[in-house]
Amino acid sequence: MTIDRAVLMFAGFMILASLALGFYLSPWWYLLTAFVGVNLIQASVTGFCPAAMVFKALGVRSGRAFD
Numbered sequence: 001m002t003i004d005r006a007v008l009m010f011a012g013f014m015i016l017a018s019l020a021l022g023f024y025l026s027p028w029w030y031l032l033t034a035f036v037g038v039n040l041i042q043a044s045v046t047g048f049c050p051a052a053m054v055f056k057a058l059g060v061r062s063g064r065a066f067d
Helices: 003-024 027-046 050-057
Strands: none
Touching (some): 003 027, 003 050
């Protein structure tokens, strides 16, 4: 698995988890969904992705998007 795929998988998991938490527990969890979306947009514009830095530190091999 590359960093690119790990970041996309993590973002997808966070969105689905926050939607479930928002539905079952509290609508305030939808703010996490919004945060993940804003972070994805920010990463696509600037190329800076905190999740990619964490995965790189964990030893996940580099992909093409976050070199």
